[in-house]
Amino acid sequence: MKKSGDEILLSAGDLSNHIACGHLTSLNLAALKGTIKLPDYRDPMLAILQERGLEFETAYLEKLKEQVLQVVEPGTDDDQAALQRTITAMQQGADIIYQASLKSGSWLGRADFLMKVDRTSSLGSWSYEPVDSKLARETRTGTILQLCLYSKMVADIQGVIPEFMHVITPEDQFTKHSYRLDDFLAYYRLIQHGLEQAITNANGTITTYPDPCPHCDICNWWQSCDARRRTDDHLSLVAGLSNAHATEIKKWNIETLEGFAGLALPLTVKPTRGAVETFERLHGQARVQLEARKSAQPIYEYLDMLEGKGFFKLPAPSDGDVFFDFEADPFAGTSGLEYLFGWLVNDEAKKYNCIWALNPTDEKAAFETFVDMIMARWKKYPDFHIYHYTPYEPAALKRLMGKHATWENEIDQMLRANLFVDLYGVTKQALRAGIETYSLKELEKFHQFEREVELRNAASQLRALETFIERNNTIDIPDETRVIVQTYNKEDCLSTQNLRGWLESLRDQLLQQGNTISRPEAGDGTAGESVTEHQERIQPIYEVLMKDVPADPLERTSVQQAQWLLANMLDWYRREKKAMWWEYFRLRDLPDSELIEEKVAVAGLRFTGQRKDEKKSVIDLYTFPVQETDIRAGDKLKAGNGDSFGEVIGINAVSGEISIKKGPSIKDVHPVSVFKHTDVPDKEKEESIIRIATWVGENGMASPGQYQAGRDLLMNLPPRTKVAFNNTGNAQTNAVAWGNVLDSGVLPIQGPPGSGKSHTAAEIILSLIRAGKKVGITALSHKVITELMHKVIKAGIEKGVPVKCMRKVSAPSDSPDPHILEEKDNDKAAAAIKGALVNVLGGTPWLWSRQGMENSVDVLFVDEAGQLSLIDTVAVSQAATNMVLLGDPQQLKQPLQGSHPEGTEVSAL
DSSP: OEEETTEEEEEHHHHHHHHHOHHHHHHHHHHHHTSSOOOSOOOHHHHHHHHHHHHHHHHHHHHHHHTTOOEEOOOSSOHHHHHHHHHHHHHHTOSEEEEEEEEETTEEEEEEEEEEESOOBTTBSOEEEEEEEOSOSSOOHHHHHHHHHHHHHHHHHHSSOOSEEEEEESTTSSEEEEEEGGGTHHHHHHHHHHHHHHHHHHTTOOOSOOOOOGGGGGOTTHHHHHHHHHHTTBGGGSTTOOHHHHHHHHTTTOOBHHHHHTOOSSOOSOOSSSOHHHHHHHHHHHHHHHHHHHHTSOOEEEOOOOTTSGGGGOOOOOTTOEEEEEEEETTSTTTOEEEEEEEEEOSSSOOEEEEEOOSHHHHHHHHHHHHHHHHHHHHHOTTOOEEESSTHHHHHHHHHHHHHTOSHHHHHHHHHTTOEEEHHHHHHHHEEESOSSOOHHHHHHHHTOOOSSOHHHHHHHHHHHHHHHHTTOGGGOOHHHHHHHHHHHHHHHHHHHHHHHHHHHHHHHHHHTTOOOOOOOOOOOOOOHHHHHHHHHHHHHHHHHHTTOOSSGGGOOHHHHHHHHHHHHTTHHHHHHHHHHHHHHHHHHSOHHHHTTOTTEEESOEEEEEEEEETTEEEEEEEOOSOOOOOOTTOEEEETTSOEEEEEEEEETTTTEEEEEEOGGGTTOOOSEEEEOOOOOOHHHHHHHHHHHHHHHHHOTTSSSTTHHHHHHHHTOOOOBSSOOOOOSOHHHHHHHHHHSBSSOEEEEEOOTTSSHHHHHHHHHHHHHHTTOOEEEEOSSHHHHHHHHHHHHHHHHHHTOOOOEEEEOSSOOSSOOTTEEEEOOHHHHHHHHHTTSOSEEEOOHHHHTSTTOTTOEEEEEETTTTTSBHHHHHHHGGGEEEEEEEEOTTSOOOOOOSOOOTTSSSBOO
């Protein structure tokens, strides 16, 4: 945002700022008009992020130059001159225009890159599409809005709107994510109009309020906004109170912490959104904070003691106890880096230990060393526990075991034995403190812990060190920086130990007052029999596949990389299953007041008394307060305590009603909260991977024979064909011809929505049917399978080719298609395709990965393969001699819950 005479010129950054915080727009406009001064504060993290972004952008520019592309740099010295040079470069057909200067009306823009594409425009046989380089691994709304603005500006110059816009992200060095402009233009126009209206209406006066938002973390106005909220005693000062809560409370004509704390209990108002219990909990927090403020003393009070919560989660202290803390950089590499493992032991030595890990190789070694230490300590002190603050540490260990595919059994043992003790959870469930945030640092005033390193200094040194890591320049990290970061980590460990001591002293006081507080039961970490058998079964296969495979991916051949991928797929489904159960236990352990914030849950249930009988079951109607939920009809539910609790028959989130079908044994059970939980069996797919891996271990990855298509996919080989194939001319004609000459290979057909992939696939399938071939279709959903079948049937009718289709279903359709047979039985479906009773069979990956489906079809079509995981695609590959993969690589991948070794978590495309 800047002025040119009396005109206010806007930029792409103003769009991003406005969607992040409307108050920021008001402040920037007032500063521009001179009614307020710009803040002196400059967030150091923002400067570092900008510097990192520029380095990434420059690295991508160098890569483009290495490709011998014509790169034009219009320069940034003068807006008008740079704009003219950009237009000239576009007219001359430059391959890449770097830092392209653009203008449209009162809007200015500088696109990181304009990329030349083969699409006719007023310029000639070419046109341009904008490209933005971003360090974030997920494309944010602000980035999309910026690219929409650049696209409209480019359209003004070339006379045609770009079809796509692109984001370059760091994974695999430089990964391009493409987005269809038409999908976002309406939203862009809405936000652009909103910003222009806000500027017109404000006229330099500030009418907005500085409600806290995520952008505050990097905003230069943060200090002034925070000061305003404190002056106003704003509701956001209450720990745990969100903007949505504040909006609700303001409806009661209360706008301050003190006003909220002064309300009488029980609350007589009924919230329009959220449960009364939630607001009563927040009211208690506000009251304690107000008491602490008035007394200028650390104030706390005990919460109601509930079995399994708060003090009940504190195990007996042991000489072997460990207090643990990570330092991590989420921006390092492609998956972040845990660069400092720090822990304090509780025995006589009371020694602080740490391991630095400044690259992925060292991270793996540090992880293994730490786990070795824990296992040895467990053996020496069977009653020990690992204390940490917030769930981050065990979550990071789970990620590391999946990322590096090592020490998985040991981490599983620790989790099963409940070795990890989260003191954040203990504190939040045990007491209410007069503090604005329940951070480790805020709690130190209660247990009188004093730090050597000032937190502001520690934060700046952490940022500096992480910058060195991200630049792969760790050798130049100053000794002072290392010392300060290590001391900061040590003090976090000491503070955690001190906090545990304080909580134990409070527990002792409660016991002396006559309360009964039991210790949590210890587990031995022993795995179930099925887990042990699985590990014993796959370990020899894993060792054979990994023999002679280099640890460094850059040193592997394509065959060795394929073996590495397949070896690490052997335990892939169990990793997913573990993550699913971890989430189940997390939800089970949440109090009802926190479950209401989870989209997979519904809290505040009240049974209406309305009931319908259905055979031996009942359907009960419940009401609930307005809340965001992803629960839908058909979802299987668990009660808040984790017990099974029926199936959703119907839900209306607007009226707050949910109908639940329950069995006779729980018909009189009425929990306050429920959450959805589905345990989807993956046995068939896992067994398919084991069969393929066993064959490869015995015969070799690149040998002729079974499972060729799946092995080619892992080796990333081009399609095998029976005859030499010339891929020139019409793409669809070539695809049809190519599909008919595949020789145990994989043919990918990629493209964005609307590019004709399904039509091309239907033509290939029709030609295969003419040749007497058997065809399979699979995808993540039955809907996608059915849609492709409809296209095949339609093409067959138009061209006079009889098509006999069957779909494997779990239950018959309410309105079945007369052209598509339906079969519930897997064996009968397999017999139908093998016996040529049908020539096209559709089913999800659970069908095609079954034993007995091997080589059942000549060609298997995987639709929306950009969404299907690589491992599922390999699992279904056993069913076909050849595979055709259809999809858009930019589609959202199949949702995963677990962490997996890099390369095994990707989609088929």
